[in-house]
Amino acid sequence: MATIVGAATALSASKSFDSRKLHLPSRGSLSVSERKGSFLVVRSDGSVVHKAHRAQKLITNAVATKADSSAASTASKPGHELLLFEALREGLEEEMDRDPTVCVMGEDVGHYGGSYKVTKGLATKYGDLRVLDTPIAENSFTGMGIGAAMTGLRPIVEGMNMGFLLLAFNQISNNCGMLHYTSGGQFKIPIVIRGPGGVGRQLGAEHSQRLESYFQSIPGIQMVACSTPYNAKGLMKAAIRSENPVILFEHVLLYNLKERIPDEEYVCSLEEAEMVRPGEHVTILTYSRMRYHVMQAAKTLVNKGYDPEVIDIRSLKPFDLHTIGNSVKKTHRVLIVEECMRTGGIGASLTAAITENFNDYLDAPIICLSSQDVPTPYAGTLEEWTVVQPAQIVTAVEQLCQ
Amino acid sequence: MSLTTSTKFAQPLPLNTTSSRSKEHKLLFEPFRTNTFLGSTHKLRCFNSLSKSNLHRRSAIVAVSDVVKEKKSKSSTNLLITKEEGLELYEDMVLGRAFEDMCAQMYYRGKMFGFVHLYNGQEAVSTGFIKLLKQEDSVASTYRDHVHSLSKGVSARAVMSELFGKATGCCRGQGGSMHMFSKEHNVLGGFAFIGEGIPVATGAAFSSKYRREVLKEADCDHVTVAFFGDGTCNNGQFFECLNMAALWKLPIVFVVENNLWAIGMSHVRATSDPEIWKKGPAFGMPGVHVDGMDVLKVREVAKEAIGRARRGEGPTLVECETYRFRGHSLADPDELRDPAEKAHYAARDPITALKRYMIDNNLVTEQELKTIEKKIDEVVEDAVEFADESPHPPRSQLLENVFADPKGFGIGPDGRYRCEDPKFTQGTAHV
Numbered sequence: 001m002a003t004i005v006g007a008a009t010a011l012s013a014s015k016s017f018d019s020r021k022l023h024l025p026s027r028g029s030l031s032v033s034e035r036k037g038s039f040l041v042v043r044s045d046g047s048v049v050h051k052a053h054r055a056q057k058l059i060t061n062a063v064a065t066k067a068d069s070s071a072a073s074t075a076s077k078p079g080h081e082l083l084l085f086e087a088l089r090e091g092l093e094e095e096m097d098r099d100p101t102v103c104v105m106g107e108d109v110g111h112y113g114g115s116y117k118v119t120k121g122l123a124t125k126y127g128d129l130r131v132l133d134t135p136i137a138e139n140s141f142t143g144m145g146i147g148a149a150m151t152g153l154r155p156i157v158e159g160m161n162m163g164f165l166l167l168a169f170n171q172i173s174n175n176c177g178m179l180h181y182t183s184g185g186q187f188k189i190p191i192v193i194r195g196p197g198g199v200g201r202q203l204g205a206e207h208s209q210r211l212e213s214y215f216q217s218i219p220g221i222q223m224v225a226c227s228t229p230y231n232a233k234g235l236m237k238a239a240i241r242s243e244n245p246v247i248l249f250e251h252v253l254l255y256n257l258k259e260r261i262p263d264e265e266y267v268c269s270l271e272e273a274e275m276v277r278p279g280e281h282v283t284i285l286t287y288s289r290m291r292y293h294v295m296q297a298a299k300t301l302v303n304k305g306y307d308p309e310v311i312d313i314r315s316l317k318p319f320d321l322h323t324i325g326n327s328v329k330k331t332h333r334v335l336i337v338e339e340c341m342r343t344g345g346i347g348a349s350l351t352a353a354i355t356e357n358f359n360d361y362l363d364a365p366i367i368c369l370s371s372q373d374v375p376t377p378y379a380g381t382l383e384e385w386t387v388v389q390p391a392q393i394v395t396a397v398e399q400l401c402q
Numbered sequence: 403m404s405l406t407t408s409t410k411f412a413q414p415l416p417l418n419t420t421s422s423r424s425k426e427h428k429l430l431f432e433p434f435r436t437n438t439f440l441g442s443t444h445k446l447r448c449f450n451s452l453s454k455s456n457l458h459r460r461s462a463i464v465a466v467s468d469v470v471k472e473k474k475s476k477s478s479t480n481l482l483i484t485k486e487e488g489l490e491l492y493e494d495m496v497l498g499r500a501f502e503d504m505c506a507q508m509y510y511r512g513k514m515f516g517f518v519h520l521y522n523g524q525e526a527v528s529t530g531f532i533k534l535l536k537q538e539d540s541v542a543s544t545y546r547d548h549v550h551s552l553s554k555g556v557s558a559r560a561v562m563s564e565l566f567g568k569a570t571g572c573c574r575g576q577g578g579s580m581h582m583f584s585k586e587h588n589v590l591g592g593f594a595f596i597g598e599g600i601p602v603a604t605g606a607a608f609s610s611k612y613r614r615e616v617l618k619e620a621d622c623d624h625v626t627v628a629f630f631g632d633g634t635c636n637n638g639q640f641f642e643c644l645n646m647a648a649l650w651k652l653p654i655v656f657v658v659e660n661n662l663w664a665i666g667m668s669h670v671r672a673t674s675d676p677e678i679w680k681k682g683p684a685f686g687m688p689g690v691h692v693d694g695m696d697v698l699k700v701r702e703v704a705k706e707a708i709g710r711a712r713r714g715e716g717p718t719l720v721e722c723e724t725y726r727f728r729g730h731s732l733a734d735p736d737e738l739r740d741p742a743e744k745a746h747y748a749a750r751d752p753i754t755a756l757k758r759y760m761i762d763n764n765l766v767t768e769q770e771l772k773t774i775e776k777k778i779d780e781v782v783e784d785a786v787e788f789a790d791e792s793p794h795p796p797r798s799q800l801l802e803n804v805f806a807d808p809k810g811f812g813i814g815p816d817g818r819y820r821c822e823d824p825k826f827t828q829g830t831a832h833v
Contacts, residue, residue: 100617129616135649140601140642147605150590151540153612170598179591183583184573185803187590222810243806271812271819318812318820325815357815 085255087229091236105132106158142168162197163209176245177218194248208376223316225249229259234268273320279309283327297393332363342370495525498549521549523727526752530700540588540626542603545580547592558785568792597639603628607654633664644685651716682719694722800829
């Protein structure tokens with residue numbers, strides 16, 4: 001099997017790297033050595049570039065880059081090129097400029113610049129109070145964010161790692177989720193809770209959590225997952241502007257995705273799915289990092305004569321049933337590919353929603369490919385088998401379209 | 403009623419000073435060395451003899467606040483309150499007591515359900531603190547929150563109606579006994595889990611600081627008071643927030659209502675060092691111990707603590723030693739607590755004490771107090787009538803307030819936001 005990395009990097013595409021500091025901090029580090037010889041480069045528009053065999057070369061960062069051929073011409077194109085973590089920061093910065101009540105709090109968000117550099121430089125620009133370095137006390141600083149939101153601020157709380165937010169689960173559930181309701185609508189909680197999650201590269205079980213399933217049953221909370229620099233920025237801005245508490249899921253392996261995004265201001269809808277690749281034969285619903293595994297599989301599928309429709313659902317709660325439904329009505333076949341836990345995960349909820357709403361349009365039972373219900377193993381091979389791989393996606397589509 | 407008998411102040415240890423290590427070491431450890439509590443059985447025995455309960459507190463005072471010294475000299479010549487203040491305090495405490503007694507009646511009569519935690523006996527704390535606050539100041543409470551809300555200005559009608567689960571309740575019947583909120587009066591909530599209100603209160607205090615320093619609202623001197631019990635003081639959120647509040651000098655007062663019992667867990671059985679107020683200096687803020695059965699003492703301490711917060715001098719930890727006259731909740735048969743202990747505190751009823759003080763000092767007449775009691779009886783009766791006659795929440799209310807922006811319910815198969823569906827407004831949609 002070809003080595004698949006979610007967002008593989010091409011060090012040879014030096015244009016993408018030379019001027020940027022891509023050395024991320026060691027916490028939850030992305031630095032790994034490429035495990036196998038050949039790999040794929042995935043662009044955030046979904047196209048896949050096969051790279052030649054690279055023997056034992058260290059890949060310092062997981063980045064999807066533009067193909068080499070396009071790099072030369074990018075300078076003349078409109079918009080500007082940046083990495084996903086920079087897109088998040090740009091969105092954050094624009095909103096902080098726009099609204100002085102927008103503030104950031106979390107561990108190492110200030111002087112250190114964030115463990116994945118999403119808040120780099122913001123403390124210098126906005127001061128230590130607006131970009132607040134907190135002690136390591138997740139439940140309390142999340143609760144503090146909620147109290148601040150209730151009293152007029154719009155805080156963005158960063159979980160250094162999404163898994164750490166388990167320590168803040170009480171505040172997220174009881175107060176973020178329910179307080180607007182229990183207060184009879186008197187207090188609003190316009191808070192954004194965000195951070196890196198998902199299965200990274202051999203980070204061990206606790207730092208490789210798939211937490212969407214944990215959070216999805218909390219009432220009163222919206223959940224979105226970003227997957228490209230474009231939607232990362234747009235969703236960040238939308239989440240900050242929303243009157244509702246929003247959890248923004250970022251993925252540890254996607255921070256260095258590169259994309260050209262518009263210079264003009266834009267905001268994405270928190271409730272809308274994104275059509276990644278229109279097609280006729282099968283609907284593939286995915287989000288976050290799995291989008292790239294799906295797009296790798298899509299390349300193979302196209303070669304095999306299939307025409308899959310790929311939708312990045314983006315809004316994990318609520319689902320965009322319009323976009324999803326239209327696709328189901330067209331293809332009559334659904335494959336869900338997610339990194340979430342299999343039991344009680346997003347895929348399970350999605351399956352239920354599709355069955356409830358569009359059962360008559362289905363020509364085959366829905367297939368849901370989720371990660372395995374195991375603590376994420378450390379060993380590279382085991383970890384790889386934990387999450388869905390492109391070959392499984394190809395097989396599943398072949399099975400669905402029999 | 404002498405002010406100083408059981409009020410103790412501890413100032414934070416000097417931080418970032420250049421004093422010698424050995425000196426710091428001595429200061430840090432002295433209180434522990436002189437603590438008479440050495441083991442759990444010893445603690446229990448000591449606490450059983452309640453009259454001696456102050457003994458163990460004697461030796462740990464690090465410093466005495468100048469303000470209290472000043473007050474002491476004042477108190478020998480002046481009364482602690484004016485007549486108007488006294489009447490206000492008395493009315494608030496009587497309201498708290500009468501309201502809670504009525505709650506018990508209504509609960510047993512099947513008018514309210516669930517867990518109902520009554521505040522009887524602790525009125526001096528709520529009244530002593532909250533009556534010094536402005537409307538813009540915030541209060542965060544616990545599951546024992548009715549009286550904090552009343553003191554802060556929420557009407558008895560709105561609270562009773564909430565308890566009856568009616569649409570006219572302060573939270574439209576969606577909160578209930580343990581979740582009282584008022585945006586108008588800045589009641590940030592009854593929080594039903596131990597400790598979870600403290601971070602929220604800390605956040606409100608952070609907002610005040612932010613508004614003053616970032617948004618340049620120079621006149622924003624709003625203070626937040628967080629109330630919680632002795633049981634909470636063994637919870638991480640308490641320590642985490644003391645740290646953050648002191649670290650950033652937030653305008654907040656942490657008020658421990660130490661009623662000696664966390665349901666059936668005696669404070670001294672749960673706490674390695676039962677002197678909660680001493681934990682203030684450990685975090686760099688003053689810690690104060692005050693007789694929580696004496697509203698005038700509470701009020702003096704509250705004045706100082708709230709003043710400090712308002713002046714931007716940072717947080718204070720106040721431990722009010724009080725007692726609840728009823729069980730933990732109305733579902734608690736209250737069989738565990740020693741009748742002698744209950745009788746001891748019943749004899750120290752804060753309302754009776756205030757009444758005696760005002761009459762002994764010729765501030766008021768019996769008749770004036772009777773008038774207040776009568777007025778409060780009417781207020782509470784009226785609240786019950788109002789709640790009883792109020793409508794139940796309509797079905798249409800079910801899906802309101804889940805999201806501040808109902809677009810949070812998402813887009814339906816027809817491409818429209820689901821909240822635009824009439825079934826949503828009717829509350830009959832399946833979400």
